[in-house]
Amino acid sequence: MASSSSVPMRERMTEYVIGLQDAIVAGLEALDPNGPKFKRDRWERTEGGFGISTVFAVPPEPEHFASSAGGPSTTPTSVIERAGVNISVIHGNLPPAGVKQMRVEHASLPYDPNSETTLPFFAAGISLIVHPRNPHAPTVHANYRYFEITARKDSETPGKVLAWWFGGGSDLTPSYFYEKDAVHFHRTIKDACDAHGSKLYSSFKPWCDEYFYLPHRGEARGIGGLFFDDFCADVHKRIPAAEGETSERPWTQEAIFAFVRAAGDAFLPSYIPVLQCRIHTPYTPSQRRWQLVRRGRYVEFNLVYDRGTKFGLMTPGARIESILVSLPETVRWEYMTDMGADPESDEGKLLAVLKKAREWV
Amino acid sequence: MASSSSVPMRERMTEYVIGLQDAIVAGLEALDPNGPKFKRDRWERTEGGFGISTVFAVPPEPEHFASSAGGPSTTPTSVIERAGVNISVIHGNLPPAGVKQMRVEHASLPYDPNSETTLPFFAAGISLIVHPRNPHAPTVHANYRYFEITARKDSETPGKVLAWWFGGGSDLTPSYFYEKDAVHFHRTIKDACDAHGSKLYSSFKPWCDEYFYLPHRGEARGIGGLFFDDFCADVHKRIPAAEGETSERPWTQEAIFAFVRAAGDAFLPSYIPVLQCRIHTPYTPSQRRWQLVRRGRYVEFNLVYDRGTKFGLMTPGARIESILVSLPETVRWEYMTDMGADPESDEGKLLAVLKKAREWV
Numbered sequence: 001m002a003s004s005s006s007v008p009m010r011e012r013m014t015e016y017v018i019g020l021q022d023a024i025v026a027g028l029e030a031l032d033p034n035g036p037k038f039k040r041d042r043w044e045r046t047e048g049g050f051g052i053s054t055v056f057a058v059p060p061e062p063e064h065f066a067s068s069a070g071g072p073s074t075t076p077t078s079v080i081e082r083a084g085v086n087i088s089v090i091h092g093n094l095p096p097a098g099v100k101q102m103r104v105e106h107a108s109l110p111y112d113p114n115s116e117t118t119l120p121f122f123a124a125g126i127s128l129i130v131h132p133r134n135p136h137a138p139t140v141h142a143n144y145r146y147f148e149i150t151a152r153k154d155s156e157t158p159g160k161v162l163a164w165w166f167g168g169g170s171d172l173t174p175s176y177f178y179e180k181d182a183v184h185f186h187r188t189i190k191d192a193c194d195a196h197g198s199k200l201y202s203s204f205k206p207w208c209d210e211y212f213y214l215p216h217r218g219e220a221r222g223i224g225g226l227f228f229d230d231f232c233a234d235v236h237k238r239i240p241a242a243e244g245e246t247s248e249r250p251w252t253q254e255a256i257f258a259f260v261r262a263a264g265d266a267f268l269p270s271y272i273p274v275l276q277c278r279i280h281t282p283y284t285p286s287q288r289r290w291q292l293v294r295r296g297r298y299v300e301f302n303l304v305y306d307r308g309t310k311f312g313l314m315t316p317g318a319r320i321e322s323i324l325v326s327l328p329e330t331v332r333w334e335y336m337t338d339m340g341a342d343p344e345s346d347e348g349k350l351l352a353v354l355k356k357a358r359e360w361v
Numbered sequence: 362m363a364s365s366s367s368v369p370m371r372e373r374m375t376e377y378v379i380g381l382q383d384a385i386v387a388g389l390e391a392l393d394p395n396g397p398k399f400k401r402d403r404w405e406r407t408e409g410g411f412g413i414s415t416v417f418a419v420p421p422e423p424e425h426f427a428s429s430a431g432g433p434s435t436t437p438t439s440v441i442e443r444a445g446v447n448i449s450v451i452h453g454n455l456p457p458a459g460v461k462q463m464r465v466e467h468a469s470l471p472y473d474p475n476s477e478t479t480l481p482f483f484a485a486g487i488s489l490i491v492h493p494r495n496p497h498a499p500t501v502h503a504n505y506r507y508f509e510i511t512a513r514k515d516s517e518t519p520g521k522v523l524a525w526w527f528g529g530g531s532d533l534t535p536s537y538f539y540e541k542d543a544v545h546f547h548r549t550i551k552d553a554c555d556a557h558g559s560k561l562y563s564s565f566k567p568w569c570d571e572y573f574y575l576p577h578r579g580e581a582r583g584i585g586g587l588f589f590d591d592f593c594a595d596v597h598k599r600i601p602a603a604e605g606e607t608s609e610r611p612w613t614q615e616a617i618f619a620f621v622r623a624a625g626d627a628f629l630p631s632y633i634p635v636l637q638c639r640i641h642t643p644y645t646p647s648q649r650r651w652q653l654v655r656r657g658r659y660v661e662f663n664l665v666y667d668r669g670t671k672f673g674l675m676t677p678g679a680r681i682e683s684i685l686v687s688l689p690e691t692v693r694w695e696y697m698t699d700m701g702a703d704p705e706s707d708e709g710k711l712l713a714v715l716k717k718a719r720e721w722v
Contacts, residue, residue: 303664327694
């Protein structure tokens with residue numbers, strides 16, 4: 001890994017996400033050495049850039065299909081049911097409407113609201129979702145990205161970086177609640193954050209709780225984790241840190257990149273031990289049914305609320321299959337389901353956890 | 362049925378949708394006389410009004426669950442997998458933001474854009490979706506509604522109807538394409554329309570094709586049907602009829618209500634013969650798999666694009682279970698599915714039909 005700050009950040013982030021993708025795919029494949037491997041697709045974007053999608057999907061043989069769609073736990077199956085670990089490194093021109101919309105979220109964006117100009121952008125990121133088959137093993141999502149706006153070719157300083165920021169996070173979505181898993185996940189993430197500033201976890205953990213919330217269900221998607229956006233060298237509205245106080249948060253591009261790498265590197269240690277602990281737990285058809293119902297909520301969040309998914313679906317030329325690989329393979333909706341109605345049941349206990357954000361560490 | 366025009370339209374529409382709900386539930390239950398019955402829930406809305414949800418859902422016994430989630434065709438199962446036939450009769454006050462948004466779609470709405478007043482509204486409607494179990498039998502959706510805005514209590518004419526309109530339609534979503542079914546469905550709807558004006562079907566059929574379209578997939582949700590909104594006594598931007606020419610479209614509330622009833626009454630004859638023809642067709646696990654993948658598209662449309670669903674999810678106090686009963690019971694997403702890739706396959710033939718709107722009658 002290049003560490004010299006003389007190399008442009010776009011190249012360093014590209015190199016980082018490519019390496020992280022390889023490491024995460026290897027870590028997930030190692031869980032099931034004799035199982036199917038991830039499928040790797042490299043795609044080119046006509047408007048500029050490329051992506052590498054690595055996807056785990058069960059080969060759709062009829063007999064496999066029948067069992068994967070709700071069969072009993074005695075059927076031998078893969079550890080993972082659906083996973084996507086994708087990177088994309090793209091560039092192009094933001095149209096005026098896109099610039100205007102982005103300005104709302106990113107205060108550092110140089111922008112004259114009356115201007116009808118486009119602005120060159122660059123984005124490099126990794127985005128991943130893992131849906132394990134065992135209902136006791138939680139779904140996980142993580143995403144780390146770097147965004148840059150540069151001066152137009154017809155400007156006095158073509159290509160000059162006018163604004164940049166990092167965004168990302170990671171969150172866990174169990175179907176059955178194990179406090180030990182939630183604590184391990186948050187502890188691992190918090191330790192990664194704390195090494196780069198005392199205000200990072202305490203700022204980004206509640207942001208995650210706010211973001212991954214389904215108002216129409218009155219419940220969180222899962223037990224949270226980390227969420228941040230618009231992280232640059234400026235004062236950040238979500239981080240109550242004294243300006244320039246490096247013990248509270250990083251203030252330079254170099255230091256923020258180091259934090260992002262620490263968070264990305266924490267993904268495997270935050271999640272793999274949880275999977276190893278849960279993937280061999282026996283489960284019943286009823287528990288599988290509950291998992292499929294919970295996945296319905298996951299789909300509701302991603303299609304109704306998730307900004308990344310919505311932005312992707314509306315983007316002309318977007319690679320739809322890479323965006324919607326986040327959706328689980330098999331999903332179930334029940335009308336007025338009775339599962340979870342009993343607060344003493346394992347299903348009811350999960351619902352109680354999702355109703356109110358908690359501190360885990 | 363009251364037919365006297367001295368009875369307020371809100372009462373007549375309420376009576377109509379209650380009767381239509383009963384007729385449709387009876388018609389669907391008659392398909393499977395020994396099968397489970399629809400479950401009926403009446404709910405009251407705190408803010409004003411009530412609804413009756415009638416829902417068909419397979420009792421979630423573990424063994425039933427396992428088979429319904431993708432089992433072989435030899436498993437005995439119900440004809441319908443999931444259906445909801447719901448009515449709602451609600452009233453309340455539209456907040457200023459709601460009035461403003463509604464004004465965009467409904468030109469007849471009396472509204473001063475600078476006003477911060479709320480407006481009393483009334484809405485009565487029926488909304489239904491049927492997802493049969495057999496992949497050869499198409500999913501259907503229909504919806505008919507009447508909307509009224511009345512003068513505020515503190516006005517000179519409290520309760521006076523300031524604006525009213527009807528909206529609705531019906532559309533068919535097959536997993537396997539049978540031209541005969543598409544023609545029967547459209548022919549039945551067109552006949553119902555034609556008795557009330559020569560420009561109705563030709564105006565509302567293309568509107569349906571436009572509305573039920575997934576831009577991110579570049580395909581229609583199904584083979585279309587009828588879609589209309591904002592239908593009142595004024596000139597309508599979507600109906601190219603000479604003003605007052607009653608052979609082309611109805612121009613009075615009475616005559617428009619007669620058209621809406623004709624369209625609603627056409628639902629059973631448009632759909633039941635198609636079901637009767639397809640529900641006994643043998644099917645393979647692979648065909649079931651394709652049906653579940655197609656249902657994923659249905660979910661994508663309803664959660665990403667459908668205005669009624671989005672409006673419902675954002676409405677405080679909305680009955681979420683009645684809104685999301687439109688979603689299928691079991692759904693599947695495949696990454697880069699190979700199904701449908703061969704244009705000569707039955708799956709590929711459906712995709713070709715969905716790529717380009719056609720005239721059916």
